[in-house]
Amino acid sequence: MRKPLLRLEGLTKAYPGVLANDDVSFEIGEGQMHALLGENGAGKSTLVKMIYGLVKPDKGTMTLRDQPFAPAQPSDARRNGVAMVFQHFSLFDAMDVAENVALGMENPPPLRDLARRIRDVSEAYGLPLDPTRLVGELSAGERQRVEIVRCLLQDPKLLIMDEPTSVLTPQEVDILFRTLRKLSSEGTAILYISHKLEEIRALCDEATILRGGRKIATCDPREKTARELAELMVGQVLHPPARPARPVGDVVLAVDNLSLKSNNPFGTSLKDISFTLRAGEVLGIAGVAGNGQDELLLMLSGELLSPSAQVQLKGLPVGHLGPNGRRKRGLVSAPEERLGHAAAPDMSLTANALLSASARKGLAKNGFIDWGASEAFARAIIARFDVRTPGPHVLARALSGGNLQKFVIGREIELDPDVIIVNQPTWGVDASAAATIRQALLDLASKGAGVLVISQDLDELLEVADSFAALNEGRLTRVRSSKGLTVEEIGLMMGGAHDMHVAQVASV
Amino acid sequence: MIQLEKRKEPSKFWRIANPFLAVALTMLAGGIMFAMLGKDPFVAIRLIFFDPIFSETFASYSRPQLLIKSAPLILIAVGLAIGFKANVWNIGAEGQYIIGALFGAGVALAFFPAPGWYIFPLMVLAGAFGGFLWGMIPAILKTRFNTNEILVSLLLVYVAERILAAMSLGLMRNPDIAGFPGSRDLRRYEAAHNAELFANTGIHWGVVAALIAVIFAYAMMTRHMLGFHIQLAGQAPRAARFGGVSPARLVVVCLGISGALAGLAGMFEVSGPGGQVRIEFASGYGFTAIIVAFLGRLNPFGIVLAGLLLGLTYIGGELSQMMLQLPGAAIQVFQGMLLFFLLALDFQTNYRLRLTRGASA
Numbered sequence: 001m002r003k004p005l006l007r008l009e010g011l012t013k014a015y016p017g018v019l020a021n022d023d024v025s026f027e028i029g030e031g032q033m034h035a036l037l038g039e040n041g042a043g044k045s046t047l048v049k050m051i052y053g054l055v056k057p058d059k060g061t062m063t064l065r066d067q068p069f070a071p072a073q074p075s076d077a078r079r080n081g082v083a084m085v086f087q088h089f090s091l092f093d094a095m096d097v098a099e100n101v102a103l104g105m106e107n108p109p110p111l112r113d114l115a116r117r118i119r120d121v122s123e124a125y126g127l128p129l130d131p132t133r134l135v136g137e138l139s140a141g142e143r144q145r146v147e148i149v150r151c152l153l154q155d156p157k158l159l160i161m162d163e164p165t166s167v168l169t170p171q172e173v174d175i176l177f178r179t180l181r182k183l184s185s186e187g188t189a190i191l192y193i194s195h196k197l198e199e200i201r202a203l204c205d206e207a208t209i210l211r212g213g214r215k216i217a218t219c220d221p222r223e224k225t226a227r228e229l230a231e232l233m234v235g236q237v238l239h240p241p242a243r244p245a246r247p248v249g250d251v252v253l254a255v256d257n258l259s260l261k262s263n264n265p266f267g268t269s270l271k272d273i274s275f276t277l278r279a280g281e282v283l284g285i286a287g288v289a290g291n292g293q294d295e296l297l298l299m300l301s302g303e304l305l306s307p308s309a310q311v312q313l314k315g316l317p318v319g320h321l322g323p324n325g326r327r328k329r330g331l332v333s334a335p336e337e338r339l340g341h342a343a344a345p346d347m348s349l350t351a352n353a354l355l356s357a358s359a360r361k362g363l364a365k366n367g368f369i370d371w372g373a374s375e376a377f378a379r380a381i382i383a384r385f386d387v388r389t390p391g392p393h394v395l396a397r398a399l400s401g402g403n404l405q406k407f408v409i410g411r412e413i414e415l416d417p418d419v420i421i422v423n424q425p426t427w428g429v430d431a432s433a434a435a436t437i438r439q440a441l442l443d444l445a446s447k448g449a450g451v452l453v454i455s456q457d458l459d460e461l462l463e464v465a466d467s468f469a470a471l472n473e474g475r476l477t478r479v480r481s482s483k484g485l486t487v488e489e490i491g492l493m494m495g496g497a498h499d500m501h502v503a504q505v506a507s508v
Numbered sequence: 509m510i511q512l513e514k515r516k517e518p519s520k521f522w523r524i525a526n527p528f529l530a531v532a533l534t535m536l537a538g539g540i541m542f543a544m545l546g547k548d549p550f551v552a553i554r555l556i557f558f559d560p561i562f563s564e565t566f567a568s569y570s571r572p573q574l575l576i577k578s579a580p581l582i583l584i585a586v587g588l589a590i591g592f593k594a595n596v597w598n599i600g601a602e603g604q605y606i607i608g609a610l611f612g613a614g615v616a617l618a619f620f621p622a623p624g625w626y627i628f629p630l631m632v633l634a635g636a637f638g639g640f641l642w643g644m645i646p647a648i649l650k651t652r653f654n655t656n657e658i659l660v661s662l663l664l665v666y667v668a669e670r671i672l673a674a675m676s677l678g679l680m681r682n683p684d685i686a687g688f689p690g691s692r693d694l695r696r697y698e699a700a701h702n703a704e705l706f707a708n709t710g711i712h713w714g715v716v717a718a719l720i721a722v723i724f725a726y727a728m729m730t731r732h733m734l735g736f737h738i739q740l741a742g743q744a745p746r747a748a749r750f751g752g753v754s755p756a757r758l759v760v761v762c763l764g765i766s767g768a769l770a771g772l773a774g775m776f777e778v779s780g781p782g783g784q785v786r787i788e789f790a791s792g793y794g795f796t797a798i799i800v801a802f803l804g805r806l807n808p809f810g811i812v813l814a815g816l817l818l819g820l821t822y823i824g825g826e827l828s829q830m831m832l833q834l835p836g837a838a839i840q841v842f843q844g845m846l847l848f849f850l851l852a853l854d855f856q857t858n859y860r861l862r863l864t865r866g867a868s869a
Binding site: 301302303322323324325327335337340341342343344345346347351354355356358359364367368369371 | 518731732733734736739740743744746747748749750751752754
């Protein structure tokens with residue numbers, strides 16, 4: 001048994017209407033790799049926020065190396081050797097690496113010294129990083145390194161990592177894991193939050209599983225199968241989506257040699273994109289975040305226009321048509337960002353149903369809105385996709401992420417399209433809702449629609465896609481069949497470790 | 509320690525309550541200001557808010573004035589509110605009001621002294637068109653060159669004022685009266701006169717137009733796709749684009765509608781209560797309408813109430829100038845305070861103040 005580093009006892013935190021954590025107790029040993037598992041909304045974030053001093057527990061105590069530990073704010077936690085790498089980076093694109101690191105420090109040394117230390121630490125842990133590069137030019141994996149190095153400079157005893165691999169290629173994941181193992185062997189404990197079960201089985205030596213704010217179990221993940229872990233997380237038996245064999249029909253969407261400049265200074269321009277999508281086909285497009293996924297969706301949905309012949313829908317040029325013109329001709333889309341892009345936060349679900357459905361569902365006659373029909377349509381989406389909400393009058397922002405995602409994807413599927421484009425369809429959605437959404441997409445394909453799924457979740461793509469391509473710095477690889485595709489190959493399609501030398505971790 | 513906390517949902521209560529609270533606070537602060545000017549605050553407040561309607565001595569004159577002053581405010585504010593909902597900030601309604609008046613008066617003066625039923629409708633069209641054109645300048649500059657419509661529309665007010673002065677002294681000057689600036693009096697030209705429709709009510713065609721505009725605006729914002737798109741663009745621009753809204757088209761539509769309505773207001777004023785094109789024709793309705801739009805919560809019916817209230821302060825202001833020798837600027841300060849308090853109070857629709865205990869390290 002390892003010496004305990006951090007002990008949590010009876011941690012409880014309530015928010016209005018929800019008990020985010022209910023009497024959670026467990027221990028993290030020195031140098032231990034401890035996984036925190038759970039679905040979205042299980043209380044993982046609240047729990048680590050309490051450890052990191054961002055949230056104060058209502059009840060319960062923490063003990064760090066036999067001393068009472070009650071950080072009032074993150075700087076207290078950092079002083080006690082607790083560091084955290086967040087899922088969403090807090091970096092400034094227009095500043096270089098060293099400046100960004102300095103911003104996160106209490107008493108930053110002169111930039112020149114800092115740059116040297118960044119270089120030393122990053123080399124020692126196999127995380128190559130040039131302190132003088134602008135963060136805006138870095139890949140997601142490199143940005144994460146900035147965050148990790150920022151933490152390592154504080155010489156932490158406990159490193160909390162929130163979903164660190166969601167932005168990495170498989171090769172980058174390997175590099176990260178080697179770094180984490182080295183840290184662990186030197187005595188740094190790691191609290192690793194994820195819902196990727198295979199990763200946790202490969203990396204961690206203990207796992208605590210949360211469900212609905214309560215601790216369900218602490219176990220050794222290597223002794224359980226991924227399926228057993230998933231069922232512990234969800235609390236029910238899972239069924240993988242059914243994929244009936246289906247005939248593949250004519251080309252419904254063709255993009256020909258399209259280049260498009262991004263309208264965002266730190267966005268990714270698309271370069272020479274060409275592919276075809278057939279009726280009944282599910283095409284999966286992988287890629288690390290920020291490699292042109294958003295731009296690809298905007299270009300296909302009609303929010304960004306292109307020369308008309310370069311985007312063809314059922315043989316007709318549509319590149320010059322806006323979103324509603326394309327919807328009328330059978331192409332619908334669901335962007336990644338639910339709140340603010342796919343849905344208007346401060347409008348009701350009825351209004352949000354109208355948002356994209358008016359063109360195809362005839363919800364407006366001569367421009368006059370049929371609110372009754374819009375509400376009925378919203379109700380239909382809510383019923384078919386099991387959206388948990390008191391009713392269609394509720395504001396979109398009052399829904400949880402997963403429920404809103406079901407609503408947004410459901411809305412597009414209910415439009416009975418010939419082509420549907422979705423970006424990150426199950427991001428932040430719990431396992432059973434994700435299964436519903438994937439099944440609905442597969443059903444749509446078997447009814448003869450062309451389905452294009454852009455996703456950073458490789459397991460998801462392997463589960464649903466018939467054919468496969470990857471976006472890397474705005475370029476799309478050749479489309480190939482997903483039969484027999486290995487994760488290794490996908491990783492290389494995604495750009496490997498983004499042209500960085502696979503790091504040499506000093507042997508332990 | 510006092511902390512600001514964002515509300516989960518904007519408070520409906522404060523949304524409705526704030527305009528009333530702002531009026532009360534304005535009375536209080538205005539009273540203090542009047543007291544510092546050496547006037548009895550209670551008398552001044554009563555003169556501004558109550559006497560125009562309730563006093564036996566003044567009401568017979570002031571009551572019809574209420575509609576005359578409020579109608580242009582409401583007409584302009586309804587248009588501005590549509591744009592404000594879409595985050596299109598037309599601050600230059602005063603300029604569109606002036607140009608609308610000039611276009612309307614121009615038609616009348618061109619036909620003078622011919623009779624004809626068609627002259628007044630033509631003036632209405634011309635007035636709306638003039639305001640529309642003046643609104644198109646910031647709209648096109650914004651969509652083509654990405655200029656800021658706030659700045660451009662505001663600066664165009666001063667251009668319009670120069671044009672008004674030039675017209676009063678030159679092209680539109682009354683040729684029959686040598687030496688005096690200003691056009692013919694349209695009230696004396698029957699075919700062009702926007703006369704009172706019912707004696708001693710103050711109801712002229714501008715009042716009718718304001719009512720129609722209120723109803724149309726309400727129907728558009730609640731029942732029509734255009735209104736839906738306007739609200740969408742204001743609340744969630746990216747979602748609007750996803751919904752197929754073209755931001756450029758919306759800028760043109762919003763500035764066009766608010767420009768045309770402001771132009772109409774100017775035309776009804778110049779052909780009725782104002783009477784003639786003259787240098788001091790513009791009286792700030794275009795700016796006061798901004799206050800009306802916000803005080804009315806950008807809602808057409810709210811704007812009716814707010815327009816009546818601000819119309820009242822105009823009349824009451826004149827009354828208090830006459831009776832108490834209050835400076836004319838005092839009433840503008842008064843109107844400004846109203847907007848100031850409203851915006852300050854509106855903070856609490858979205859945030860709440862929370863007292864927290866406990867020390868932070």
